Each structure stands twice: as structure tokens, then as C-alpha cells.
Amino acid sequence: MNLNHDGEPVVSVDDVTRTFGDVVALDHVSLDVGPGELVGLLGPNGAGKSTLLSLVSGLRRPDAGTVRLLGQDPTDPAARATLGMTPQETGLPATLRVAEVVDFVAGHYPDPVPTPELLEQFGIAELARRQTGSLSGGQKRRLAVALAMTGRPRVVLLDEPTTGLDVAGRTALWDTIRACHQAGVTILLTSHYLEEIQALAERVVVIDHGRVLADDSLPAILERVGASRVSYAGPGGVREEHVVSDSDEFVRDLVRSGAEFTGLEIRHASLEEAFTALTGGAAENADLTTEGVER
Numbered sequence: 682m683n684l685n686h687d688g689e690p691v692v693s694v695d696d697v698t699r700t701f702g703d704v705v706a707l708d709h710v711s712l713d714v715g716p717g718e719l720v721g722l723l724g725p726n727g728a729g730k731s732t733l734l735s736l737v738s739g740l741r742r743p744d745a746g747t748v749r750l751l752g753q754d755p756t757d758p759a760a761r762a763t764l765g766m767t768p769q770e771t772g773l774p775a776t777l778r779v780a781e782v783v784d785f786v787a788g789h790y791p792d793p794v795p796t797p798e799l800l801e802q803f804g805i806a807e808l809a810r811r812q813t814g815s816l817s818g819g820q821k822r823r824l825a826v827a828l829a830m831t832g833r834p835r836v837v838l839l840d841e842p843t844t845g846l847d848v849a850g851r852t853a854l855w856d857t858i859r860a861c862h863q864a865g866v867t868i869l870l871t872s873h874y875l876e877e878i879q880a881l882a883e884r885v886v887v888i889d890h891g892r893v894l895a896d897d898s899l900p901a902i903l904e905r906v907g908a909s910r911v912s913y914a915g916p917g918g919v920r921e922e923h924v925v926s927d928s929d930e931f932v933r934d935l936v937r938s939g940a941e942f943t944g945l946e947i948r949h950a951s952l953e954e955a956f957t958a959l960t961g962g963a964a965e966n967a968d969l970t971t972e973g974v975e976r
């Protein structure tokens with residue numbers, strides 16, 4: 682599905698299956714991503730998200746079906762010149778300095794972002810001369826995402842980009858990811874932070890057991906759950922909460938009934954509720970979190 686854009690998809694996954702021995706990691710998955718889209722891949726542990734990114738980045742080949750990156754086979758190195766990627770686990774050469782690692786990666790691209798500019802953009806300029814082995818987990822993560830942007834990519838794959846970052850680090854990285862998106866870069870990201878998907882993605886693809894369960898705009902995904910929570914304080918200040926399918930109708934009826942109430946609040950279903958409904962409760966075991974993240 683390509684919700685917002687005309688033209689050729691930047692990433693095209695057509696009826697792809699990939700197995701590892703007996704495990705079916707991807708089961709007839711199809712997905713098109715249009716130019717400039719920011720797509721969030723959401724799914725419980727082992728759903729197939731990283732496998733999908735490994736096929737799009739040409740690290741692995743599908744058993745069946747086709748994957749195209751800007752119309753080319755992503756296993757062809759020429760196709761990957763337009764690609765930036767931050768894998769889930771990144772190995773940085775521990776004895777090299779931060780600026781040296783960026784320079785090394787930049788050397789692979791025809792028109793890289795100048796190293797000082799890139800480090801500034803990712804808030805790690807003051808770490809330029811530090812050996813990467815001495816960086817904190819969060820600082821390494823920021824550097825890893827910065828490396829994905831070094832070659833001015835048209836497509837960026839981010840596998841859990843902000844895992845391990847504190848709240849300030851996470852929101853700073855979100856701003857950088859948004860800036861890349863606004864500059865027209867196509868971004869496909871996975872995350873276990875529902876707030877991250879809610880804050881960044883305009884389109885959400887929910888995957889479980891190697892299958893696409895939902896692929897739609899964020900509001901449409903939320904709407905699928907259909908329910909809203911209406912709460913208010915009744916007489917005596919006792920708070921009541923109702924889960925209703927039509928909050929407008931509920932409030933009209935409440936007003937018509939002449940009941941006294943104050944502090945009316947209407948909350949639409951959260952992404953967590955939508956995800957739990959879609960995956961049949963998998964969210965509860967999925968290592969997904971909605972805690973400790975400010976939007």
C-alpha cells in the first residue's frame with residue numbers, strides 16, 4: 682500500500698517468503714513504500730521485522746517472491762548506494778575515534794555529509810575525538826544512526842533506532858529522524874516503543890508470525906479499535922469511566938439527561954490498545970513499552 686504518493690515505490694516487497702529451517706520468518710509478505718514515506722513496522726519479538734529489513738537491505742535473499750529497492754535488486758551493491766541502515770546491533774571498531782569512523786564510512790559514498798556537520802546534526806560533535814569503545818550505549822546508538830545518514834541516502838532502514846537511549850536522547854533523535862523525513866528521505870523503522878511509532882510514523886505496518894496483519898495510516902489503525910474512553914466526575918466528584926463506540930453520541934445523551942458532570946475527558950484508543958486487539962494480546966508479551974517516554 683502506498684498511502685500518500687504517486688509513482689514508483691522506493692521499496693517493493695512482493696509476495697515474499699523467507700524461512701530459517703522450520704521457522705517461517707516471513708510468510709507471503711507484500712509491502713510497497715512510496716517516496717518520502719515514514720513507515721513504522723510494529724510487531725512482537727520474532728514477528729519478522731528484522732528479517733524484512735535484511736531482505737530490503739540485500740543482506741539476505743527471499744526464498745520466494747521479489748524485493749526491489751528503487752527498482753533494483755538490493756543484493757546488487759549499486760542499488761545499495763542509495764541506502765542507509767542502522768541495524769539492531771551495531772559493531773563499532775572500539776579503538777577508532779568517532780570522527781575516524783564517520784570518515785571511514787563517508788569514504789564509501791560519492792557525496793557524503795561533511796563529518797563535523799553530521800556530528801553536529803546528531804548532537805555528538807563534542808565526542809569527535811573519543812574512541813568509540815569509551816562511548817556510552819546511548820552515544821553509540823546515536824553514532825550508529827548518524828552513520829546511516831552519512832551518504833545522503835534516499836532510503837533509510839532503522840531497526841530499533843532509539844533502544845537504550847534516555848528520554849532526552851530519544852526525543853533528540855526523533856527530531857533528527859523527522860528532519861530527514863522532511864528533507865524527503867524514505868524511512869522504514871522498527872520499534873518496541875509504541876510512542877515512537879505514534880510520534881514518528883505516518884503509516885503503520887503491524888506484523889506478527891511473519892504476516893502483515895494491518896497496513897494503514899496511523900489514524901486508520903487507531904480507528905480500527907473503534908472504542909473511546911469517556912470519563913467525568915459525577916455528583917459528589919466521583920469519577921466514572923465508560924468505554925463507548927460513539928463518544929459524540931454518548932456525550933449528547935449525557936447532556937440531554939441533565940446529569941451533573943465536570944471534568945469531561947474523551948480519550949481515543951491508544952496504539953497499544955490497537956496493537957493488542959490486532960495481535961490477539963501479543964502486546965502483553967511483546968516487550969513493548971509505553972513507559973518512560975515523553976512525546
Ligand SMILES: Nc1ncnc2c1ncn2[C@@H]1O[C@H](COP(=O)(O)OP(=O)(O)OP(=O)(O)O)[C@@H](O)[C@H]1O
Nearest residue numbers: 701704705706724725726727728729730731732733
Ligand atoms: N539467522 C537466523 N537463523 C534462524 N532463525 C532466525 C534467524 N533470523 C531470524 N530467525 C527467526 O525468524 C523469526 C523472525 O525473526 P526476526 O529477527 O525477523 O524478528 P523481529 O520481529 O525482528 O523480532 P525482535 O522484535 O525480537 O527483534 C524468529 O522466529 C527468529 O528466531
